[in-house]
Amino acid sequence: MNTLSINNLNLTYKNGFQAIDNISLEINNGMFGLLGPNGAGKSSLMKTIVGLQKPSSGSIVFNNVDIIKNPEFIKQNLGFLPQDFGVYPKISAYDLLEHIAILKGITDRSNRKKQILDLLEKVNLLDFQKKEVHTFSGGMKQRFGVAQALLGNPKIIIVDEPTAGLDPEERNRFNILLNDISQDIIVILSTHLVEDVRNLCSEIAIMNQGKILRKGEPKLLMAELEHKIWSRSIDNNDLENFYAHYEVISRQLIERNHQITIFSEEAPEDFKPVNPLLEHFYFYTLTQKP
Ligand SMILES: Nc1ncnc2c1ncn2[C@@H]1O[C@H](COP(=O)(O)OP(=O)(O)OP(=O)(O)O)[C@@H](O)[C@H]1O
Ligand SMILES: [Mg+2]
Structure with missing residues (x-):
């Protein structure tokens, strides 16, 4: 070794x-x-x-x-x-x-x-x-x-x-x-x-x-985010509003719709739960204030 x-x-x-x-x-x-x-x-x-x-x-x-x-x-x-x-x-x-x-x-x-x-x-x-x-x-x-x-x-x-x-x-x-x-x-x-x-x-x-x-270990790090990652599609005009109210960790264009992914300990209204990926952990870590 x-x-x-x-x-x-x-x-x-x-x-x-x-x-x-x-x-x-x-x-x-x-x-x-x-x-x-x-x-x-x-x-x-x-x-x-x-x-x-x-x-x-x-x-x-x-x-x-x-x-x-x-x-x-x-x-x-x-x-x-x-x-x-x-x-x-x-x-x-x-x-x-x-x-x-x-x-x-x-x-x-x-x-x-x-x-x-x-x-x-x-x-x-x-x-x-x-x-x-x-x-x-x-x-x-x-x-x-x-x-x-x-x-x-x-x-x-x-x-x-x-x-x-x-x-x-x-x-x-x-x-x-x-x-x-x-x-x-x-x-x-x-x-x-x-x-x-x-x-x-x-x-x-x-x-x-x-x-x-x-x-x-990637698996253990991702497990920390279990039941804490949520996403939904939003109107581009609402983007600022969502950033102000939620801990947004990423946004993507999926089939030309804006999709945001957020971190939340509790189930937020109108969001769908997401299985955590290492990518979520990565962006989540980078958005944390030191
Ligand atoms: N020789 C150097 N003198 C002064 N600053 C430097 C020098 N080399 C790198 N830096 C600075 O150190 C920081 C880290 O650079 P580094 O190349 O290590 O980043 P990196 O993580 O490899 O980035 P990338 O993904 O773009 O390759 C940068 O702000 C860069 O400008
Ligand atoms: Mg480099």
Whole structure:
């Protein structure tokens, strides 16, 4: 079993902006979902865990080793798929993996070749190994990104918004791949796609403004909202009125009608009860005043 333990972590950027505000988390094998809106601090947290930036205070311990003091330890055990991979050089998928493998210290030639071919097969890119990565589709690039993250058999992999921009089929394929690899290692996934997290992650944390607002098992979190979520369709002109009188957690257009979903301990008049979804819990958490 692998354990990542984050304690009272803070990060203030040079311009004075505090992107991580006293975060503590303990993460074990399996898939951990970090949910939060744009600017919540997800990438800041991930880049700090992988050692690309140093926190202002606090500790990060991986398998009992302080990785802020020993960044080499996490580098040997880690795979990272950043939110923006940057520009791909004009070389083939195979050659790029080989290059990254050498950087990761996989020096034995035959072992390296075997690992690369195994990974290309795992991410379903074996037939494209001679194609240049910059010509790949978005989904193929993401799967290539997973292959490079898995080089060197890491014990922890961190993927930052990996399914943004993928079509539903590619997204599904990508999620299955992540699920497969999360059996024996830690996979930390950041996203604002609540649905992905609901189906994949055994544990989640909701982050906003640098803070972890809530964490836990999706099923247990959703259970907190049992019999407290209600919805109805309304006239657009009444929107303001409903916002003034109810704890509105979301509104949607359903078949061109405005539908609002609210939180209420008691049954409100003219609303229908709704089975709570993780999405409701997410929006409910984000609307709570600190
Ligand atoms: N190098 C930096 N210097 C100063 N502020 C930064 C820096 N990087 C990020 N920030 C700020 O920190 C906050 C958190 O940014 P971050 O990229 O971590 O959010 P995020 O949750 O990953 O958002 P997104 O979903 O859009 O990727 C933002 O307000 C951002 O402007
Ligand atoms: Mg980000």
